[in-house]
Amino acid sequence: xxxxxxxxxxxxxxxxxxxxxxxxxxxxxxxxxxxxxxxxxxxxxxxxxxxxxxxxxxxxxxxxxxxxxxxxxxxxxxxxxxxxxxxxxxxxxxxxxxxxxxxxxxxxxxxxxxxxxxxxxxxxxxxxxxxxxxxxxxxxxxxxxxxxxxxxxxxxxxxxxxxxxxxxxxxxxxxxxxxxxxxxxxxxxxxxxxxxxxxxxxxxxxxxxxxxxxxxxxxxxxxxxxxxxxxxxxxxxxxxxxxxxxxxxxxxxxxxxxxxxxxxxxxxxxxxxxxxxxxxxxxxxxxxxxxxxxxxxxxxxxxxxxxxxxxxxxxxxxxxxxxxxxxxxxxxxxxxxxxxxxxxxxxxxxxxxxxxxxxxxx
Amino acid sequence: xxxxxxxxxxxxxxxxxxxxxxxxxxxxxxxxxxxxxxxxxxxxxxxxxxxxxxxxxxxxxxxxxxxxxxxxxxxxxxxxxxxxxxxxxxxxxxxxxxxxxxxxxxxxxxxxxxxxxxxxxxxxxxxxxxxxxxxxxxxxxxxxxxxxxxxxxxxxxxxxxxxxxxxxxxxxxxxxxxxxxxxxxxxxxxxxxxxxxxxxxxxxxxxxxxxxxxxxxxxxxxxxxxxxxxxxxxxxxxxxxxxxxxxxxxxxxxxxxxxxxxxxxxxxxxxxxxxxxxxxxxxxxxxxxxxxxxxxxxxxxxxxxxxxxxxxxxxxxxxxxxxxxxxxxxxxxxxxxxxxxxxxxxxxxxxxxxxxxxxxxxxxxxxxxxxxxxxxxxxxxxxxxxxxxxxxxxxxxxxxxxx
Numbered sequence: 173x174x175x176x177x178x179x180x181x182x183x184x185x186x187x188x189x190x191x192x193x194x195x196x197x198x199x200x201x202x203x204x205x206x207x208x209x210x211x212x213x214x215x216x217x218x219x220x221x222x223x224x225x226x227x228x229x230x231x232x233x234x235x236x237x238x239x240x241x242x243x244x245x246x247x248x249x250x251x252x253x254x255x256x257x258x259x260x261x262x263x264x265x266x267x268x269x270x271x272x273x274x275x276x277x278x279x280x281x282x283x284x285x286x287x288x289x290x291x292x293x294x295x296x297x298x299x300x301x302x303x304x305x306x307x308x309x310x311x312x313x314x315x316x317x318x319x320x321x322x323x324x325x326x327x328x329x330x331x332x333x334x335x336x337x338x339x340x341x342x343x344x345x346x347x348x349x350x351x352x353x354x355x356x357x358x359x360x361x362x363x364x365x366x367x368x369x370x371x372x373x374x375x376x377x378x379x380x381x382x383x384x385x386x387x388x389x390x391x392x393x394x395x396x397x398x399x400x401x402x403x404x405x406x407x408x409x410x411x412x413x414x415x416x417x418x419x420x421x422x423x424x425x426x427x428x429x430x431x432x433x434x435x436x437x438x439x440x441x442x443x444x445x446x447x448x449x450x451x452x453x454x455x456x457x458x459x460x461x462x463x464x465x466x467x468x469x470x471x472x473x474x475x476x477x478x479x480x481x482x483x484x485x486x487x488x489x490x491x492x493x494x495x496x497x498x499x500x501x502x503x504x505x506x507x508x509x510x511x512x513x514x515x516x517x518x519x520x521x522x523x524x525x526x527x528x529x530x531x532x533x534x
Numbered sequence: 535x536x537x538x539x540x541x542x543x544x545x546x547x548x549x550x551x552x553x554x555x556x557x558x559x560x561x562x563x564x565x566x567x568x569x570x571x572x573x574x575x576x577x578x579x580x581x582x583x584x585x586x587x588x589x590x591x592x593x594x595x596x597x598x599x600x601x602x603x604x605x606x607x608x609x610x611x612x613x614x615x616x617x618x619x620x621x622x623x624x625x626x627x628x629x630x631x632x633x634x635x636x637x638x639x640x641x642x643x644x645x646x647x648x649x650x651x652x653x654x655x656x657x658x659x660x661x662x663x664x665x666x667x668x669x670x671x672x673x674x675x676x677x678x679x680x681x682x683x684x685x686x687x688x689x690x691x692x693x694x695x696x697x698x699x700x701x702x703x704x705x706x707x708x709x710x711x712x713x714x715x716x717x718x719x720x721x722x723x724x725x726x727x728x729x730x731x732x733x734x735x736x737x738x739x740x741x742x743x744x745x746x747x748x749x750x751x752x753x754x755x756x757x758x759x760x761x762x763x764x765x766x767x768x769x770x771x772x773x774x775x776x777x778x779x780x781x782x783x784x785x786x787x788x789x790x791x792x793x794x795x796x797x798x799x800x801x802x803x804x805x806x807x808x809x810x811x812x813x814x815x816x817x818x819x820x821x822x823x824x825x826x827x828x829x830x831x832x833x834x835x836x837x838x839x840x841x842x843x844x845x846x847x848x849x850x851x852x853x854x855x856x857x858x859x860x861x862x863x864x865x866x867x868x869x870x871x872x873x874x875x876x877x878x879x880x881x882x883x884x885x886x887x888x889x890x891x892x893x894x895x896x897x898x899x900x901x902x903x904x905x906x907x908x909x910x911x912x913x914x915x916x917x918x919x920x921x922x923x924x925x926x927x928x929x930x931x932x933x934x935x936x937x
Contacts, residue, residue: 173543173607174536175835181535241535410919425922427908430915437914438853442829449832452535470825516814519821523796523811526824 175448177245185245188224192253198497204256205360210327212256220289225263229271234284240389240454244396244447251400254500256361258292258325260511264393265386266293269333272381272389273340282331282342294329296320296367297383304513305383309369311338316349316374319366324511326352326365333377334369340377340386347372359507361500387512388465388521392450395465398472398508399443405479405501406436409486423486432482439475446471466522473509473518480505537835539611546608550615553588558619565620566885575660575702577622582631582657591655592635599639600652606842617789625698625747630654630661633777634707634726641724641765641773650705650726662703662729664694664751665774671696671902672909674709675718675771676928676936679753681710681725688712688725688763690733690756696903700749701736703729707777708758709770714934721933722770726762733757743895778905779851791862791893792824795869798886802873810872823865830854849917852910855900859907863897866890 177185195215204212219225228243229235243264250259267286270278270293285291299306300321309318311334320334326345334341345352349372357364410433413424423429450468453460484491484498491498509515539547561581563569569577585591593609595601602608635651642650653659670677679692690710700706706727713721727734733756738746765773799811799820810816834854837847869890870877880887901907915921928936 173539173610173835173839175832175839177535406919410921414921421925422922425925427912427924430919430921431908431911433919433921434911434914437918438857441833441850441853442826442857445832445836446825446829448535448836449537449828452537457537464828466821467825467828470822471829474822474826515818515822519814519818522821522824523817526793526796 177241177448181242181245184242185249187222188246188249189252191218191222192249192255196253196255198254198500201254201256201361201500202494209256210363211258211325213328215255216257216289216292219257219259220287225259225289226287229263229267229283229287233279234287239451240392241448241451244393244451247393247396248400248444248447251397252404254361254401254404254504258294258328258362260390260393260397261294261325261329262286262289262292264390265295266329266331266333268389269295269340269377269381269386270342272386273377273379274342275377275379278342278375278377291331292325292329293331293333294323294325295333295335295386296323296326297335298322304511304517305335305387307335307337309334309336311336311341311374311376314373314375315371316341316343316369317371319368321366322355322357322364323367324362324364326367327354327363332367334374335383338376340381340383341374342377343369343372343374349373359503361504362507385461388461389454391465391469391512391518392447392454392461394508394512395443395447395450395468395472398476398505399440399447401501401504401508402436402440402443402472402475402479405476405483405498406433406440408497409433409436409479409483412487429486432486436475436478436482439471439478443468443472443475462525463522466518466525469512469518470515470522473515476501476505476508543607543611547611547615550590550612553590554615554619557584557588558616558621561619561621563620563622569622571699571702574622574624575626575699578624578627579657579660581621581623582627582655586656592631592651595635595639595651595655599635599647600655606838610838625662626660626702627657629663629698629703629707630659633663634661634705637707637724637773637776638726638764640776641769645761646726646764659705660699660703662697662700662706662749662751663777664697664700664706664708664727665777666696667693668695672906674774675722677709677711677722679708679710680714681712681723681758683712683760684757686760687757688723688760690725690727690753690758692753694751694753695739695748697736697749697751698747700729700751701738705729706751707764709774711933712767712770715932716768717930718928718933718936719771720768722774723767724764724770724773725758726764727756727758728762731756731758742898743892779846779848790824790827792820792827792865794886795865795890796820796824798869798890799872813872816868816872819868820865823861826857826861830857849910849913852905852913855904856907856910856914859897859900862893862900866893866897870894 223236224246226235227238227246228240231237270282286293298304299308330346332343332345334343349370351368353366355364355366413429416423446468450464453464480501484502487496487498490496589602590612592601593604593612594606597603635654638646638650667677681688681690706729708725708727709722711721712723733754735752737750739748739750740746799816800809802810804810804812837851840847877887916923
């Protein structure tokens with residue numbers, strides 16, 4: 173038994189953290205918002221060149237063949253930096269959908285390009301208000317019809333995995349029959365689109381992987397991302413409270429602030445611990461994955477919800493300004509709370525799979 | 535990271551499992567059976583003796599002191615396997631193993647180690663903790679019980695409180711004030727005291743649960759030989775810290791308290807002909823608690839990995855209890871609520887509802903004992919997050935000048 177990251181994984185985290193701290197400080201994010209940028213393309217290219225994008229993609233199809241836990245380490249750092257890159261859409265969802273359900277030919281065609289970052293992919297699942305795993309889109313005779321909205325990063329993606337009534341299908345987005353309409357995104361650093369498919373050419377991802385498994389695996393990565401973001405909130409709030417003087421002493425010296433941040437620190441550690449286990453289970457104990465992913469998801473959502481809200485609160489009025497950095501996480505948090513399904517979806521999944529996992533462990 | 539046993543760990547687990555299968559059933563306490571205190575302690579001693587004879591007592595303690603000289607992970611494996619059986623393992627055994635022998639091993643002299651450690655590992659000695667006082671709980675160093683040197687003895691006068699199982703203990707670990715002229719943390723000294731000493735008087739406290747696990751212990755002119763002083767005069771606070779750090783790192787047994795509540799909700803009728811577990815608010819609350827409980831389990835595992843490498847988790851360890859106590863209160867309270875009015879006065883044969891009632895009462899103790907929520911949060915803020923300490927009016931003031 174060993175319940176810690178390996179030295180290699182710690183180095184990977186440091187490497188990613190160092191790069192992101194240098195390339196994407198908060199002022200840089202503000203600049204991206206001000207210039208209405210779709211994404212941080214230079215950062216994406218750099219992440220691709222360094223191998224981060226292909227971390228858990230098998231070597232045979234252009235990746236590094238590392239584990240889900242290694243990918244989690246990267247997700248956590250991207251969450252901490254609030255980086256404006258389509259990692260979650262392209263790697264965690266689209267590439268994984270192809271890996272889980274694509275044929276050898278489909279994998280060979282797409283995974284190397286996704287792993288290098290040359291091609292950006294996304295995953296289209298929601299169909300407006302309601303459950304995330306919506307299957308109203310129709311796939312028949314190689315043609316896809318229906319509407320998916322909102323779809324993250326669809327403006328920069330050239331391929332999408334799409335959830336339909338017939339299962340997962342793969343669609344090129346740069347073809348007639350695909351109309352992409354940009355929407356105003358609550359998360360200013362992750363663009364969202366409505367996609368209308370009118371008989372667009374598509375191919376089935378006919379392999380054994382299910383959308384539920386894809387979601388479980390993605391939830392683990394989202395939990396790492398949220399853990400990183402929650403810890404960033406904790407650190408930002410702590411640093412601000414240490415600097416800020418109020419009533420003649422440090423804001424951080426008041427118990428109201430200390431206890432709030434201590435509670436948050438507990439949530440962050442529990443979240444990270446669940447993510448560690450779920451990341452390990454995704455690779456090593458797939459039978460445990462549904463319950464572990466759901467626990468990690470619920471735990472991380474709770475941590476980031478508290479972190480995003482209380483970080484802004486600790487800042488007081490300055491936290492409401494665009495010049496402060498609280499808002500990046502305040503907005504990202506709501507995205508992470510609802511992508512892949514809301515709390516009820518994961519509560520149901522945890523309750524349904526918990527007993528099975530318990531018996532497995534015993 | 536590997537949540538599976540290494541081959542060596544698996545071999546140790548198999549060995550422990552076989553030993554428990556052969557030994558534990560004879561010691562199992564049947565559920566629902568209420569034992570009187572004396573009988574419970576007798577059974578507890580017998581089980582501890584069996585553990586000692588099996589070679590599993592004090593797993594992380596050096597062999598020279600009567601322990602096994604094993605690893606932290608072996609202790610975890612043993613605790614996990616042991617927790618599959620309902621065995622008599624109350625504070626009367628736990629305080630000795632988790633507190634007394636730690637402080638004696640770290641701060642005691644050779645004679646004390648020889649006298650107390652192996653005897654405790656064998657279950658021959660039971661212990662209670664004489665720390666808290668009516669005006670010294672979270673502010674433990676404010677304690678007033680005093681000891682005055684008289685020849686080879688110290689003469690102790692004062693009152694201790696919340697001493698679990700003091701009425702059935704052979705010895706107590708005791709911290710007292712030996713110098714009121716210095717600031718409060720500096721004037722303390724640590725002792726072990728024979729609970730049969732003249733002048734020791736124990737009164738059970740009637741608790742809100744109806745039970746009396748805790749006592750008030752009055753000490754009137756109790757003579758303690760200087761040979762029973764642990765550590766130097768004035769070193770009492772350091773000894774207390776050794777004890778309290780041991781208190782905050784769990785043993786490795788992980789019985790879920792949330793899982794039974796899922797079953798309970800599924801067996802409780804709901805509003806529309808279904809069960810209480812059909813309610814989305816109940817599902818959300820229980821799933822969130824379950825996720826937190828799982829996280830705590832893996833967090834404790836991370837802490838044990840730190841300890842097994844010789845790192846000190848410090849105030850991180852307090853997070854586990856901090857989260858647990860509130861969760862127990864929240865979930866047991868919810869369970870009573872989803873049950874409806876029946877929860878207030880269940881049928882005589884409804885043991886689970888009464889257990890949940892007990893958890894709801896007991897959770898109040900858990901939020902206070904072993905570091906109150908507020909104390910733990912301060913420690914986390916100060917030692918983990920590096921935030922400033924509270925403003926202390928009593929800092930650097932001699933104890934006798936404090937109001």
